[in-house]
Structures are given as structure tokens and as C-alpha cells.
Amino acid sequence: MTNTARRPLANFALPALIGGALLMGAAAPALAQTGSDSAFKATTFSLSAYGETHVAPDMATINLGVQTEALTAADALKANGARMNQVMAALKKAGIAERDIQTSNLNLNAQYVYEQNKPPRLTGYQASNQVTVTVRDLTKLGASVDATVNAGANTINGVSFGLANPQAAEDAARLEAVKALQAKAELYGRATGYKAVRLVNLSEGGGYAPAPPPMPMYAMAKREMADATSIAAGELKVRIDVNAVYEAAK
Template identity: 70%
Template sequence: MKTLFRAAALAGLMATAALPATTALAQTAPAADTMFRATTFNLSAYGETRVAPDMATINLGVMTEAPTAAAAMRANAQKMTAVMSALGKAGIAAKDIQTSNLNLSAQYQYAENQPPKLTGYQVSNQVTVRVLDLARLGPAVDAVVASGANQVNGIAFGLDDPSAAENAAREDAVKALAAKADLYARATGYRVSRLVSLSEGGGYTPAPPMPMMAMAKRESFDAGTPVAGGQLSVRIDVTGLYELSR
């Protein structure tokens, strides 16, 4: 009899201990159910601002040829030294000049049924120049060509500090997103309750250099080289999750 009583008591104790977990599960279930029954919109929008560039990068250099590799390197070094000096005189700081390519290659003459014949060596030395004052860009190009540069390969315009343009685009993007959410809510008979999440994409990306031309004659620059920066487009994309209510 005592054994039966103890078994019954133990069963009752186990049932009582399990009760809080069951109660807790019952309390959390309605919250989860409410979350899944919420009506939401997941929308995207973008903001865009156009600004004038305040800087440019330009790739230029010197190509030389000579019968020997040493002579080609020597000739190139002399001309490139003059180009660097011209850039400095044009107001370009040394920190804004970076060597981007230095190449020495053998040159061959090819004829049918004949082995290649070595004709000499070619050296190409190119630098990427960052110009923070666009008014100096045209005169700087003229100066380096006059000093011996015979390659100008590409130019790209950009922003030294894009944060102001990006922030303006962000504000436009958020306004467009909110307006779209209100429109969808009205069209479906709801109202926007709250913004649950917001994510961003896009932003300022420097444009790749645009090809210009290889130049070998100074005469074509006597009138000065005109350079137009135009405008840059800075775009920010946003995505937002909105919760709605009746």
C-alpha cells in the first residue's frame, strides 16, 4: 500500500514539475502566431544626386626605342625625368604621382619562312597622376607632352570626398521609400505602422579611365588642351521592410 502511495505521489510531482514548461510554451505561442500573421511590405527605392567632379586621374607616360635594352632604358629615364619635373612645375604634388607601369620588351621583325630578327628594344614607363585642381589638368597635359611624354592613355573624373553627395542621395532614397510604402498601404487599405528594417546598397564608385589618345606631336596642343569634367551621378539603393495595420 505504501509503495502504491509513493508511486502516485511521484507521478504527481513529475506532472507538477512539467507544468511551468507547458505554461511557458502556451504563453509564447500567441506571440509567434501574431508575428506570422502580421502584414508587411518589402520595398526598394533609390536616391540619386548629380555633382560636378572636383578631381581627375590621368595616365600618361613615355615610350622609347633603341638598338639595345640599356640605351632604351637610358633614353626613357631621361625623358621621364623631364616629364616628372614638368608635372611638378604644373602644380602636381609628388604624392599624387604614382608609377603604374614599367615595361621593357624586345622588338622583332617577322618575315615569311625566316626566323624572327631582333630589331631593338622598347621601354614604356607610365604614371597615374591625381589632379585635385581641375583648372590645372589641361595645362599639365600640355606641359608633359612638351617635355617628352608621348602617351596619354586615359582620364577619369571623380570626387575627392564623396560623403556629401552620398548623404544627399541617401535622404532622397529614404524619402522615395517612405512615399512608396504610403502609396502601397493606401492602395491596399492599410496604413504604415512602423519600419522594421532598412538596408543600403550602391554608393559612389570611381569611374574607370576613359581612353584619350597616344600623342607624339606637340603641335596639336599649341592652342591648349580643353578638358570638360561634366557631372557625376552618385546613387544609393535602399530596401525597407514595413509592418502594416488596419
């Protein structure tokens, strides 16, 4: 008979097994461990949170313009230019500075009629001129819209609200984000028996973005306009996202 030598099973260090058991899935903030070998050197919480603040806007941006049609391209452009000059003058009279009025689009398109079994038939030309207007005094917003329509503007492509200086609102959101982050670290500490003892890394995302404009709309005829257009500014939401890594210990 021959004896077969048996190699003893490898021994696994208990701390390594415990460390592996504490790893969480990627779908939730993770309790991870880092190290250069199998004996992990540190236990960390990798967490994310966000903070929000709501603030009233102090400025608005309007995109509006003039569309004209004529039998010839020259006549369409001439009519458009004359009406747009009236719109510009109305904006300045309403208190909008020249630096806050900027041409954003100018188009000239041929207009055709399409009939079955016939080649397209040219019927005229359409000229379109769009301007972007920044209104820094929101008390003038409704009056500015009314003035432009009364002066000949026949397209309004939307109004968006914003902040001239978003720094204070962003800082308030940062404070809320850090509070939420610290509360989450404490919660995970209670749940796992570990305690966050040191902030290792902190990164930021998000920030202020102007409210998007509504869907484009066409201005009504002058006789259909109310005496004064009412526009509600509401509130803006400023959000800051933060990510952090905390060193944790028993």
C-alpha cells in the same frame, strides 16, 4: 447495407486565405507575411528604392607615360628614363605635388619582325613607363596635360574625375533614397488597403564611385597640340540604393 463514414473537409481560416492571396511575385516589391505557424502574425512590405545626386568633381586622375625604342635594352631604358625625368619636372612645375605622382607601370619588351618561313628577327627593344597623376586643382588639368606632352610624354591612357570627400554627396543621395522609399510604401498602401505603420529593417547599397576613364588614347605630337588642351569635367552621379521592410496594417 453498410454506411461509409465520411470525414468532414478541413476548415481553412479566412485570414490565412486572405494572407495567401495578398502575396505578390518576386519581380515586384512584395507584400509578404511572416509567422511561426499558419496564422500569420504580421503583414510586411519589402521595398527597395534609390536616390541620386549630381555634383561637380573637384579632382582628376590622369594616367600618362613615355614609350621609347632603341636597338639595345640599355639604350631604350636610358632614353625612357631621360624623357620621364623631363615629364616629372614638367608636372612639378605645373603645380603637381610629388605625393600626387606615382609610377604605375614599367615595361621592357623585345621587338621582333615575323616573316613567312623564317625565324623571328630581333629589331630592338621598347621601354614603357606609366605614371598616375592626381590633379587636385582642376584649373591646372589642361595645362598639366600640355606640359607633360611638351616634355616628352607620348601616351595618355585616360582621365577620370572624382571627389576628394564624397560624404556630403552621399548623404544627399541617402535623403533622396529614403524619400523615394516612403513614397513607394504609401503607394503600395493605397493599392492594397494596408498602411505602413512601422519601419522594421533598413539596409543600404551603392555609393560613390569615381567616373571611369575613357578609352585609352595616344598623345599627339607637340606640333599638333592646341595652345591649351580643353578638358570638360562635367558632373558626377552619386547613387545610394536602400532596401526596407515595413510592418503594415489595415
